[in-house]
Amino acid sequence: MLTVVVVVVVLSSLLTPTIEAADALARKAVIARDVVYVSTPQAVVDKMLEMAEIKPGDVVYDLGCGDGRAVVTAAKRYGVKAVGVDIDPARVKDSIDNVRSNKVEHLVSIQQKDIFTLDFHEATVVFLYLLPALNTRLMPQLSKLKPGSRIVSHDFDMGDAKPSQIVILTTDNEPGVRRDWGKNEHILYKWVVPWETEPLTSPSKSKTGSGQ
Numbered sequence: 001m002l003t004v005v006v007v008v009v010v011l012s013s014l015l016t017p018t019i020e021a022a023d024a025l026a027r028k029a030v031i032a033r034d035v036v037y038v039s040t041p042q043a044v045v046d047k048m049l050e051m052a053e054i055k056p057g058d059v060v061y062d063l064g065c066g067d068g069r070a071v072v073t074a075a076k077r078y079g080v081k082a083v084g085v086d087i088d089p090a091r092v093k094d095s096i097d098n099v100r101s102n103k104v105e106h107l108v109s110i111q112q113k114d115i116f117t118l119d120f121h122e123a124t125v126v127f128l129y130l131l132p133a134l135n136t137r138l139m140p141q142l143s144k145l146k147p148g149s150r151i152v153s154h155d156f157d158m159g160d161a162k163p164s165q166i167v168i169l170t171t172d173n174e175p176g177v178r179r180d181w182g183k184n185e186h187i188l189y190k191w192v193v194p195w196e197t198e199p200l201t202s203p204s205k206s207k208t209g210s211g212q
């Protein structure tokens, strides 16, 4: 009887950390499901990089990097260091595959992390394609970036932060990209740290290839 009790006690103490770890993972999975994975069409990635006015020495972060297309494009086109971060292991694998097939391992690193506990103070350019509430939740971290750092967000604004530029871009259908709303119209917001905090004004419109 005593042996049984000892075994049960030992087993439960061994299992406790495992249960805690499983809880932590489940919490992260819930966070990941808050934002369904939808990739940014390549034409929109290209426009966002242009809006970010990337220069040598910049460090580009994509918070929730999906298949890594933004960080891979930043490295290939501008030769800058880039970091993609995603909480979902499947997206991290896609990103690593993308980095390898484009041979930019020397410039791009991919991390599996929760962006809300991530230290990204080295970033000078940040890409976002999350949700308005998540952008707002990131504001304390984003506001600590070096002055002059650029934040570019696909489709969603960021609380009371006044964008320095808003572009509306219409793209052609991209095979494999699911977009069930907005008729392929993409709103892109840019802020420069430190941003102004005034109400949003109505966006200026532009189309793909219009040169804006």
Ligand SMILES: C[S@@+](CC[C@H](N)C(=O)[O-])C[C@H]1O[C@@H](n2cnc3c(N)ncnc32)[C@H](O)[C@@H]1O
Pocket: 031, 032, 033, 035, 036, 037, 038, 039, 040, 062, 063, 064, 065, 066, 067, 068, 069, 070, 085, 086, 087, 088, 091, 113, 114, 115, 116, 128, 129, 130, 154
């Ligand atoms: C709408 S997708 C955007 C993907 C990519 N940035 C793009 O534009 O193609 C949002 C991504 O954020 C990731 N994500 C959601 N919550 C996250 C979190 N707390 N930490 C890290 N990544 C997260 C999701 O797994 C998903 O890949």
